[in-house]
Amino acid sequence: xxxxxxxxxxxxxxxxxxxxxxxxxxxxxxxxxxxxxxxxxxxxxxxxxxxxxxxxxxxxxxxxxxxxxxxxxxxxxxxxxxxxxxxxxxxxxxxxxxxxxxxxxxxxxxxxxxxxxxxxxxxxxxxxxxxxxxxxxxxxxxxxxxxxxxxxxxxxxxxxxxxxxxxxxxxxxxxxxxxxxxxxxxxxxxxxxxxxxxxxxxxxxxxxxxxxxxxxxxxxxxxxxxxxxxxxxxxxxxxxxxxxxxxxxxxxxxxxxxxxxxxxxxxxxxxxxxxxxxxxxxxxxxxxxxxxxxxxxxxxxxxxxxxxxxxxxxxxxxxxxxxxxxxxxxxxxxxxxxxxxxxxxxxxxxxxxxxxxxxxxxxxxxxxxxxxxxxxxxxxxxxxxxxxxxxxxxxxxxxx
Numbered sequence: 001x002x003x004x005x006x007x008x009x010x011x012x013x014x015x016x017x018x019x020x021x022x023x024x025x026x027x028x029x030x031x032x033x034x035x036x037x038x039x040x041x042x043x044x045x046x047x048x049x050x051x052x053x054x055x056x057x058x059x060x061x062x063x064x065x066x067x068x069x070x071x072x073x074x075x076x077x078x079x080x081x082x083x084x085x086x087x088x089x090x091x092x093x094x095x096x097x098x099x100x101x102x103x104x105x106x107x108x109x110x111x112x113x114x115x116x117x118x119x120x121x122x123x124x125x126x127x128x129x130x131x132x133x134x135x136x137x138x139x140x141x142x143x144x145x146x147x148x149x150x151x152x153x154x155x156x157x158x159x160x161x162x163x164x165x166x167x168x169x170x171x172x173x174x175x176x177x178x179x180x181x182x183x184x185x186x187x188x189x190x191x192x193x194x195x196x197x198x199x200x201x202x203x204x205x206x207x208x209x210x211x212x213x214x215x216x217x218x219x220x221x222x223x224x225x226x227x228x229x230x231x232x233x234x235x236x237x238x239x240x241x242x243x244x245x246x247x248x249x250x251x252x253x254x255x256x257x258x259x260x261x262x263x264x265x266x267x268x269x270x271x272x273x274x275x276x277x278x279x280x281x282x283x284x285x286x287x288x289x290x291x292x293x294x295x296x297x298x299x300x301x302x303x304x305x306x307x308x309x310x311x312x313x314x315x316x317x318x319x320x321x322x323x324x325x326x327x328x329x330x331x332x333x334x335x336x337x338x339x340x341x342x343x344x345x346x347x348x349x350x351x352x353x354x355x356x357x358x359x360x361x362x363x364x365x366x367x368x369x370x371x372x373x374x375x376x377x378x379x380x381x382x383x384x385x386x387x388x389x390x391x392x393x394x395x396x397x398x399x400x
Contacts, residue, residue, distance in 0.1 A: 021365025039315030042070025120168035201227030
């Protein structure tokens with residue numbers, strides 16, 4: 001598959017601090033990070049930062065071997081179970097820890113009808129909307145500089161017709177309409193942090209989601225990227241469906257994030273289950289055959305998505321088995337041992353799609369560089385510099 005758009009092809013002139021060319025020198029080009037966002041749920045970092053311990057250390061150290069992008073949970077009902085008493089500190093410390101490791105952090109989500117704060121139900125709709133917008137301002141402003149990417153609103157296609165239980169967000173979505181509520185929450189998030197990346201996120205990949213996105217864009221709503229969930233507990237989508245979904249959602253011209261990806265290494269969930277949450281089991285074991293299948297499917301999916309020019313991020317939802325629905329959906333087994341999918345993805349991200357080379361400069365200090373887009377450490381003998389290589393334009397890098 002063609003991945004030329006993930007690689008820079010450029011001439012760089014290397015000089016010392018006195019603007020003298022580093023002529024006829026060996027220059028080391030050592031990649032430190034990808035521009036592409038290889039993500040995974042960062043939930044395991046919360047107990048590690050809060051409690052510590054060898055087991056959590058092992059899990060989080062393994063996580064950091066592959067990923068540069070983490071999703072942290074801001075579900076309103078869990079984040080602020082008692083009105084006016086948000087669990088801010090633990091999430092801020094976790095986000096800061098991840099940022100200190102060079103990991104970009106996304107908050108998920110700011111508005112959702114599920115895991116909603118029950119205390120909102122005592123208010124009328126106007127007050128609910130007011131408190132929702134205040135919550136957005138509080139989080140987006142308060143975490144600015146640490147969390148600058150948000151799933152602003154989640155699963156809006158189903159939101160106004162959701163009927164499993166009463167909740168405050170479905171109430172206001174019925175009143176404002178889908179586009180009306182999306183406008184309110186996106187505009188407030190954008191006002192709170194104009195530089196933030198703001199996503200609309202949904203599991204519904206039908207034409208209903210396309211129509212909703214089209215309506216939002218026609219209304220001038222500042223959507224930064226389209227979020228597509230891909231929980232595949234009932235079996236891998238396959239190449240044909242992946243390409244079909246990419247084709248349909250590409251015509252908007254917006255960046256695409258695969259925000260919640262799940263592939264199973266055990267028995268597949270039965271096809272008659274409509275809501276994945278309805279599949280409740282006492283245990284859901286991984287199998288050797290399933291692990292080999294999971295690795296093959298993840299590899300094919302990542303290769304297809306990495307080759308698509310509009311895809312900017314892929315986030316696996318569960319790093320370890322059993323995280324959601326007890327599913328064997330992680331890269332680690334329950335005992336923290338690594339599955340074939342872990343080794344496979346690490347080879348892709350840190351070897352096949354990774355640049356660590358040496359180049360020779362000419363008499364004027366110029367060299368041709370072909371490298372995956374990302375952050376680099378550039379070395380010449382015992383001197384070094386940091387650089388971001390993200391486009392094909394010629395540039396000068398000063399080392400020393």
